[in-house]
Amino acid sequence: MSPTGKNADPTGNQxxxxxxxxxPTYLRALHLxxxxxxxxxxxSGLAELSGVSSAQLRKDLSFLGSFGTRGVGxxxxxxAESMNRVLGLATEHRxxxxxxxxxxxxxxxxxxxxxxxxxxxxxxxxxxxxxxxDVRGIVVxxxxxxxxxxxxxxxxxxxxxxxxxxAQDAVDAIVQAGVRGIxxxxxxxxxxxxDVDVQxxxxxxxxxxxAFHKQAREMGMA
Amino acid sequence: MSPTGKNADPTGNQxxxxxxxxxPTYLRALHLxxxxxxxxxxxSGLAELSGVSSAQLRKDLSFLGSFGTRGVGxxxxxxAESMNRVLGLATEHRxxxxxxxxxxxxxxxxxxxxxxxxxxxxxxxxxxxxxxxDVRGIVVxxxxxxxxxxxxxxxxxxxxxxxxxxAQDAVDAIVQAGVRGIxxxxxxxxxxxxDVDVQxxxxxxxxxxxAFHKQAREMGMA
DNA sequence: GCGTGTGAAGAACTTCACAGCT
DNA sequence: AGCTGTGAAGTTCTTCACACGC
Numbered sequence: 001m002s003p004t005g006k007n008a009d010p011t012g013n014q015x016x017x018x019x020x021x022x023x024p025t026y027l028r029a030l031h032l033x034x035x036x037x038x039x040x041x042x043x044s045g046l047a048e049l050s051g052v053s054s055a056q057l058r059k060d061l062s063f064l065g066s067f068g069t070r071g072v073g074x075x076x077x078x079x080a081e082s083m084n085r086v087l088g089l090a091t092e093h094r095x096x097x098x099x100x101x102x103x104x105x106x107x108x109x110x111x112x113x114x115x116x117x118x119x120x121x122x123x124x125x126x127x128x129x130x131x132x133x134d135v136r137g138i139v140v141x142x143x144x145x146x147x148x149x150x151x152x153x154x155x156x157x158x159x160x161x162x163x164x165x166x167a168q169d170a171v172d173a174i175v176q177a178g179v180r181g182i183x184x185x186x187x188x189x190x191x192x193x194x195d196v197d198v199q200x201x202x203x204x205x206x207x208x209x210x211a212f213h214k215q216a217r218e219m220g221m222a
Numbered sequence: 223m224s225p226t227g228k229n230a231d232p233t234g235n236q237x238x239x240x241x242x243x244x245x246p247t248y249l250r251a252l253h254l255x256x257x258x259x260x261x262x263x264x265x266s267g268l269a270e271l272s273g274v275s276s277a278q279l280r281k282d283l284s285f286l287g288s289f290g291t292r293g294v295g296x297x298x299x300x301x302a303e304s305m306n307r308v309l310g311l312a313t314e315h316r317x318x319x320x321x322x323x324x325x326x327x328x329x330x331x332x333x334x335x336x337x338x339x340x341x342x343x344x345x346x347x348x349x350x351x352x353x354x355x356d357v358r359g360i361v362v363x364x365x366x367x368x369x370x371x372x373x374x375x376x377x378x379x380x381x382x383x384x385x386x387x388x389a390q391d392a393v394d395a396i397v398q399a400g401v402r403g404i405x406x407x408x409x410x411x412x413x414x415x416x417d418v419d420v421q422x423x424x425x426x427x428x429x430x431x432x433a434f435h436k437q438a439r440e441m442g443m444a
Numbered sequence: 445g446c447g448t449g450t451g452a453a454g455a456a457c458t459t460c461a462c463a464g465c466t
Numbered sequence: 467a468g469c470t471g472t473g474a475a476g477t478t479c480t481t482c483a484c485a486c487g488c
Contacts, residue, residue: 015434015438016478016479017478017479018478018479018480019479020431020434020435021431023430023431023434024424024426024427024430024431025411025427027430028409028410028411028424028427029411032410042446042447042448043447043448043449044447049411050411051411051413053480053481054447055480055481055482055483056479056480056481058447058448058449058450059449059450059479059480059481061448061449062448062449062450066448066449067448068447068448068449069447069448069487069488070446070447070448070449070486070487070488071445071446071447071448071487071488072446072447072448072488073446073447073448074448086434087430087433087434087437088433088434088436088437089430089433093429093433093436095429102327102328102331102332103328103332105324105328106324106325106327106328107425109324110324110325110425112386112409112425112426113426113429116426116429116430117429117430117433118426118429118433156433156436157429157432157433157436159425164334180436180439181432181433181435181436182432183425183428183429183432187250187334188250188254189247189250189251189271189272189273191273195439197432197435197436197439199428199431199432201423201425201428202246202250203329203332203334203381203405203423204246204334204335204338204340205246205247205250206405206421206423207315207317207335207338207339207340207379207405208245208246208249208309208311208338208339209242209243209245209246209421210379210403210404210405210419210421211309211310211311211315211339211340211378211379211403212237212242212245212308212309212310213242213403213419214310214315214378214379214402214403214419215309215310216237217402217417217419238456238457239456239457240456240457240458241457264468264469264470265469265470265471266469275458275459276469277458277459277460277461278457278458278459280469280470280471280472281457281458281459281471281472283470283471284470284471284472288470288471289470290469290470290471291465291466291469291470292464292465292466292468292469292470292471293465293466293467293468293469293470294466294468294469294470295468295469295470296470
């Protein structure tokens with residue numbers, strides 16, 4: 001999960017991968033509380049909003065530091081800010097989307113990047129029918145120019161939204177261009193060097209997991 | 223992860239959640255091998271394609287039954303078929319997409335459902351500007367009609383692609399209509415009854431995990 | 445008194461290593 | 467001889483339960 005096998009937090013300690021995966025959820029819950037004007041929350045309140053146990057939440061936070069006040073709870077804003085720092089969101093991260101089909105365009109249109117620390121700075125495709133097109137103020141460029149684009153825009157992360165058959169080639173080019181974090185929506189297992197970090201999302205796989213659970217439910221009843 | 227906390231396989235045993243999450247990956251690898259005309263594969267060959275260790279793959283398969291031949295390996299087609307059965311993909315599952323914004327339309331356009339056992343049979347939205355529109359041969363219907371749609375189309379699963387603010391309402395309606403498996407793309411934690419199964423995908427959260435790893439990498443080097 | 449922070453216990457998952465079948 | 471299937475060992479993750487500080 002981690003490229004190095006080590007997840008160092010700002011104090012140099014190790015953070016379990018399972019904990020890292022939950023941090024964004026906690027941050028979402030905190031933003032919700034801020035919106036609602038809640039100033040303080042207990043671990044159980046925050047945990048319920050996040051869908052985990054209060055013990056789990058406290059243990060997770062303990063890997064990052066000590067943020068609460070005994071007998072009181074957590075200062076919502078202060079915790080959100082600490083968590084931002086831990087997640088490395090203090091500075092904006094620059095994202096490139098590769099593959100401008102339906103999904104790529106939908107991802108380019110997504111409104112949620114800014115509020116969560118990301119900015120889409122480049123769009124790439126290898127299809128002449130799309131290259132040059134303007135999508136939400138960004139002109140789609142050619143895959144062939146990827147090295148120049150990554151350098152010019154100082155891209156940190158790439159989102160892969162190509163068809164399955166071209167995804168591995170796209171990833172090879174992305175890695176070659178120096179990007180070390182990839183979010184892939186392509187329904188294949190990608191091969192990357194050890195120092196590159198891949199998060200994969202596959203709609204078909206998620207549905208198949210639902211199908212398994214449904215079947216388990218139905219058999220459990222028989 | 224599982225609604226009941228128990229994952230019964232066809233023989234009545236328990237399958238760990240972590241194993242269930244990997245089964246779709248194995249199935250993808252098997253389809254790749256079938257395409258390539260490979261008839262037999264060892265656990266290590268299949269594992270490499272799937273990005274896991276051979277011991278992991280053998281252990282995972284052992285929860286489902288005994289599919290290989292010692293000294294030889296696995297018959298690719300037979301294993302794919304067994305896995306289809308285990309995952310409950312023998313019959314086609316009927317899917318409804320709720321929320322026809324950019325993402326919903328991109329998901330409706332996605333070509334990968336059929337080959338993986340799913341069929342999109344209904345599209346819903348609560349915006350008059352979209353209701354009645356034809357998307358790939360399916361007319362978008364009103365959220366208000368959800369109960370009738372679920373019954374008429376015998377919907378098994380719902381994909382939620384609404385904005386965050388309306389996602390919980392959409393999920394409540396989906397559950398009320400009798401659907402027990404939900405794949406959500408909304409960036410919020412959803413509250414559902416215990417017997418409803420939710421798989422959640424959040425682009426922002428995935429990017430934040432990448433950001434954490436990047437930060438850990440950079441601090442680890444200092 | 446109250447809720448956090450945390451060692452310790454327990455559960456789940458992964459890896460090891462080899463017996464057993466072909 | 468070779469590769470699967472699997473108990474056992476090892477690791478990671480979760481839950482428990484209580485000491486600690488407000």
